[in-house]
Structures are given as structure tokens and as C-alpha cells.
Amino acid sequence: MRSRALILSAALLAGCTVGPDYHRPELPVPPDFRGRAPDAPAGAESLGDLAWWQIFQDETLQSLIRAALAENYDVRIAAARVLDARARVTIARSSQLPDLSASAAAPYAYIPGDRSPLQFREVFNPQAAFDLFWELDFWGRFRRGTEAARGDLLASDSARRFVVTTLVSDVATAYFQLRELDLELEISRRTLASRENSLRLVRLRQQGAVASMMDVRQAEVLLYTAAGTVPDVERRIEQTENQISILLGRNPDAVPRGRPLLQQLALPAIPPGLPSSLLERRPDVQEAESQLAAATARIGVAKSDYFPRVFLTGAAGAGGVKLDGNWFGPQGLLAIAPQLTLPIFNAGRVGAGVDSATALAQETLERYRQTVQQAFRDVSDSLVEHRKRGEFRVQQEALVVSLRDAARLADVRYRGGVTSYLEVLDTERQLFDAELQLAQAQRDELLAVVRLYRALGGGWVPEQAAKTAEANTDNRTR
Secondary structure, eight states: OHHHHHHHHHHHHHTOOOSOOOOOOOOOOOSSOTTOOTTSOTTSOOGGGSOHHHHOOOHHHHHHHHHHHHHOHHHHHHHHHHHHHHHHHHHHHHTTSOEEEEEEEOOEEEOOSOOOTTOOSEEEOOEEEEEEEEEEOSSOHHHHHHHHHHHHHHHHHHHHHHHHHHHHHHHHHHHHHHHHHHHHHHHHHHHHHHHHHHHHHHHHHHHTTSSOHHHHHHHHHHHHHHHHHHHHHHHHHHHHHHHHHHHTTSOSOOOOOOSOGGGSOOOOSOOOOOHHHHHHHOHHHHHHHHHHHHHHHHHHHHHGGGSOEEEEEEEEEEEEEEETTEEEEEEEEEEEEEEEEOOOOOTTHHHHHHHHHHHHHHHHHHHHHHHHHHHHHHHHHHHHHHHHHHHHHHHHHHHHHHHHHHHHHHHHHHHTTSSOHHHHHHHHHHHHHHHHHHHHHHHHHHHHHHHHHHHTTOOOOOHHHHHHHHHHHHHHHO
């Protein structure tokens, strides 16, 4: 009965784990996102649940994103960190099991010449042994350490997915900016060609004494304004191509083009989904929660220092001795030595360690709450941005239509001698600026979709692609 009681007591002690267990904190979750369009279908599949290739349907953009996911250095670094965290889980888990090692030795000594009567001329002592070291995890020190390591692993994997989400949105953003710059360049060159024709006409009218030299100078102002825009836009195009090349893990080079800007996205009213689903989808929120779980587990690691530590050491070996040609042995050895250490006085070090771990957990909790709150804000900001960008684009399109008609009428009035060239100058300048602003408004509406997609936690990478990137990193580290 006594032995059974001891075994039961040991089993209960072995199952005791000090420190708090992790539970997801209760957070105030809004019933809906502020800024959601009234016509967005409630309960429909969220934009963030779609894969990026379902959103960005330009085949060229898809190929650029795939190349970036395979070759981008930030993704490789994040994958390497996941491998490191995975190895640390194995290291932490191994502390729960016995450490068994083997050793062997075969010392040989020979003394030539004269020797004392108590010395042997030849001594050979081969021996082998197994050594055991095991710290029994009575209080869950190592189990909590393994929990913390697993939390770090999940956090690093969420950080990798956050890098992927950011990379997908960065490539799409840069590509849309590039296509908008292409449109600006097209508008600038078209306007430049039109103003060259206008300048030739004004010069002919001035030579025929129908127009003044002031009209010629004003036509030159229009021409040089459009001409100065072209090299500036070309500069921005090359710099954007360099940015995309770096995101793709390549040296700066030209970037292929796909669909025009206006054919990139054709989305209906965008459903954001439920706010509660954001906690499961956004990788930065998941990373913050995994860090909180790891910090909570480390409180148990710190509290275990209050309790005794039990070690079990042992050895088993065999060997023999050969003295001047005579064997003695074999001889065997079996030893086991339990050891107990109990903290008595450490000047408050253990208590300070617990206080430090608790404070770090509290800090991580507040950071998690802050991350969740920021996530709700990101979605709301993106929703209102997308809606208002669309409204602004509609008004800008109407402005361009009106200015085109005004420019046509001003040109007719000038050729008919009804008005001066100043009216043509003013309407042409306004039209050129409005066309460029319309291209930028169309780009900004697309970028608002990209930002909303990222805010909703979209940008999923196929699991096979993630494994490939991770395997590539593993091969490079070997």
C-alpha cells in the first residue's frame, strides 16, 4: 500500500503544472465595420476570404506576385525564422525527457627502462559506460517552456504570413502605380502632339497677321508644359519598375505589362465580413495572440523556481584491466543517484523573475488589444476610403467630360475670332490637369481595394508555395 501511495503521489506531482493557462482575452468586438457601404451584402463571403489570384486577375500581375513569393528576400528571411522557431520547440521539448549519453575509453601506458617495484610496465584499461541525467518535471517547468516555444513558433509563422500579405499588396500597389504612370505618359504624349499641332496653327495665323505674337507665346507655354511632364513621368516609371524588381528579388530591370489600368478590377459592392472573423484572419493579430500565449506560459516557467528541483543521475558501465599481460575483469558498474535542490534564500531573485514574467505578459496583452483595435480601424479606414475614392472618381470623370467640351468650344471660338487664345490656354491647362487627376483617381480607387484586402487579412499564399519557399530556405541553410 505504501509503494502504491508513493507512486500515486509521484504521478500527481508529475501532472502538476504551475502558472496560468492561456485563454483568449475577452475583447469588445463591434457588431459591424464602420464605413461599410449600405449596398454591401451582409453575411456574404468576405473579400479577405478570397485568394489573391481571385482578386487580381491580370495574368501578368499574377506572374509577378508568384515570382515575388518565390524569390523575395523578406519571405526567405521569414521562412528561415519559422525553421529556427521549429527547432527551438524540439530543443524545449527535449528537456522533458532523459538525457542518455555513452562514453568509451581505452587508455594504454607502457614504461620502458627501469621502474620502481610498485609500478607496472604495461597497463591497458578499456572501459565503456552509459550516463543518465534526468530532471523530473514535477512542476511543469519544461512543459511551460515547451508551450512558450510553440507560441513563438506560431507567432513566427503568423509573421511569415504577414510578410506574404504585405508582399502581395506591395507588388499589386506598385503594379497599379506603374500602369497609372503608363496612362499618364500616354495622356502627356497625346496632349503634347495635340499642342504641337496647335502651335503650328497659331504660328501660321500669326504669319498671316490673324493672331498676335502673344498667342504664339501662350501656345508655346502649353507645349512646354506638356513636354516637361513627359520626362518626369518616364523617370517615375523607371523608378517604379526598379521597386517592383526589388520586390521580386531581382536586380532593377524592365517590368512586363498586362491589362490597362481600367481593366484591372471589376468588383461589385465589397463585403468586409464579420468583425469577429478578423481575429482569425489577420496574421498580425494572430502573431500578437501567439506572443501572448508564449508570455503567459513563461509565467509558469518563472513560478516553478519557487519549488524543489529533482534530478536523477545514473551510470552503467563495464571494463577490464590488463597489467603486464594479465587480465583482471571484466568489471561492471551500476549507480543511481537522486538529487533534490530546494531554494531557501536568493535575495528575491525568484520573486522578481515572476514579477518580470507577469509584467511582460501584461505588456503583451496590451499590445494584443492594441493590435486588434488597430485592425478594426484599418478595415474601417479602408472601407470609407474605397467608397469615397469611387465617388471622387465619378465626379472627376464628369469634370473631364465637361472640360473636353469646353476646350473644343474654346478652340472653335478662337478660330472664329470670337475670343482670344487666353481662353484656349486656360481650358487646355485645366483639361490636362483634370485628365492626369482622373488617372490618379482611378489608381487610388484600385489601391483602396488593395489596402482593404490587406486590412481584412487577405493575401493567402497556396500551402504548396509556402512549403516550397520553406524548403528552398532549408536547402540554402544546409
